[in-house]
Amino acid sequence: MEQHPVTRALRTRIEKTNEGEHSSPLFLTSSFCFNDAEQMRAAFADETEDNIYSRFSNPSVQEFIDRVCILEGAEAGFATASGMSAVFGSFMALLSQGDHLLSCSSIFGSTHTVISKYLPKYGIEYSYVSATNPQEWEASIRPNTKMIYLETPTNPGLDIIDLKFVSQLAKKYNVILNVDNCFATPLGQRPIDFGADLVVHSATKWMDGQGRVLGGIVVGRKDLIHDIYLFCRSTGPALSPFNAWVLSKSLETLDVRMDRHASNALHIAQKLEGHPKLSWLKYPFLPSHQQYDIAIKQMKNGGGIVCFELKGGLESGRAFLNNLKLLSLTANLGDTKSIASHPASTTHAKLTAEEKLAVNITPGLIRISVGLEYVEDILNDILQSLEVLSEP
Ligand SMILES: *Cc1c(COP(=O)(O)O)cnc(C)c1O
Numbered sequence: 001m002e003q004h005p006v007t008r009a010l011r012t013r014i015e016k017t018n019e020g021e022h023s024s025p026l027f028l029t030s031s032f033c034f035n036d037a038e039q040m041r042a043a044f045a046d047e048t049e050d051n052i053y054s055r056f057s058n059p060s061v062q063e064f065i066d067r068v069c070i071l072e073g074a075e076a077g078f079a080t081a082s083g084m085s086a087v088f089g090s091f092m093a094l095l096s097q098g099d100h101l102l103s104c105s106s107i108f109g110s111t112h113t114v115i116s117k118y119l120p121k122y123g124i125e126y127s128y129v130s131a132t133n134p135q136e137w138e139a140s141i142r143p144n145t146k147m148i149y150l151e152t153p154t155n156p157g158l159d160i161i162d163l164k165f166v167s168q169l170a171k172k173y174n175v176i177l178n179v180d181n182c183f184a185t186p187l188g189q190r191p192i193d194f195g196a197d198l199v200v201h202s203a204t205k206w207m208d209g210q211g212r213v214l215g216g217i218v219v220g221r222k223d224l225i226h227d228i229y230l231f232c233r234s235t236g237p238a239l240s241p242f243n244a245w246v247l248s249k250s251l252e253t254l255d256v257r258m259d260r261h262a263s264n265a266l267h268i269a270q271k272l273e274g275h276p277k278l279s280w281l282k283y284p285f286l287p288s289h290q291q292y293d294i295a296i297k298q299m300k301n302g303g304g305i306v307c308f309e310l311k312g313g314l315e316s317g318r319a320f321l322n323n324l325k326l327l328s329l330t331a332n333l334g335d336t337k338s339i340a341s342h343p344a345s346t347t348h349a350k351l352t353a354e355e356k357l358a359v360n361i362t363p364g365l366i367r368i369s370v371g372l373e374y375v376e377d378i379l380n381d382i383l384q385s386l387e388v389l390s391e392p
Helices: 005-011 037-044 059-072 083-094 109-122 135-139 163-172 222-235 241-251 254-272 292-298 313-323 353-358 375-387
Strands: 076-080 100-104 125-129 145-151 176-180 198-202 216-220 278-282 305-310 339-341 365-369
Touching: 005 059, 059 076, 059 216, 059 241, 076 083, 076 222, 083 109, 083 145, 083 176, 083 198, 083 216, 083 222, 100 109, 109 125, 109 145, 135 163, 145 163, 163 176, 163 292, 216 222, 254 278, 254 305, 254 375, 305 313, 313 339, 313 365, 313 375
Parallel strands: 100 125, 100 145, 145 176, 176 198
Antiparallel strands: 076 216, 198 216, 278 305, 305 365, 339 365
């Protein structure tokens, strides 16, 4: 009987030394030696899989890639220094001048910047559709559309996009489907099972899950990954072997961590829903979520993020952060420690009111990354912070 991907990923390791170590060794080396000129020639001619230089490949990095490929059900992968270099590498390796990228308006802020500010500099067109209006997707495909890029659940709005629907569309028009699976993790959702060609991750978030290192990865179809590999090996966004070693270790506990993050988040969402200070609350696995039916079809759990809108708007958002005693105010998510953020006054403060609405940032939007503290302690901190907000 074939073992479950969780078992296979946990037990996969790239190389053994003669020491019998149980934990994988860390290959902190920039380059690799050859026995003779012929072996070196063959490696450079791509006739062997020998490591050459850690900008191209490294055993510790490969172990991390292998583990993510198993969890995502992917053929191949390339790991990068951050989530953004995985996103950018997948764009630059596969898109050319004159191509069109179709994406969704509610996406991670830096991805939004890359698509709308930098891709046009290289002659790559883009357009955005609304996450919650599937009809728009087909209507927005152009003859030169080369890639569809999306996130589900979206950051920070937690909209859910139907992966099966979009992948059928991508197949129909022969377009590459590239999915940022950062919020769900491969244990919450496997986009490749629904027909995605590529999956990118910010490993910085749930994969590390302990707020220590930056990292990113793109996995998927072998031919596409090969092009991304060639682009990255020349341009240099390689993941550090040390970070890869940390991330590889982190993956061994991803399953149990995500289970608890998700059950804590569901509990908090259930308890807060309908609170008089909130105008709405969203969590993918609450039946009240607009795309609940899609969420339960394609996700194994609702993930670790809960978001809600404070009736008191911008000022309440700031006061809510100030009243918190346990939750951290920090620009990250997917940590063991719970985190609260108020995008309208922080990460998205520079956008105009219109631009904020276009990416679904409303004035009183609070995003909670639910950590692994005892769940009632997280809930009580949120409740006491809501309690002292003035009535709207
Ligand atoms: C954080 C994040 C990224 C970028 O990852 P970095 O590791 O910070 O570069 C991309 N997509 C999503 C959804 C994110 O949350």
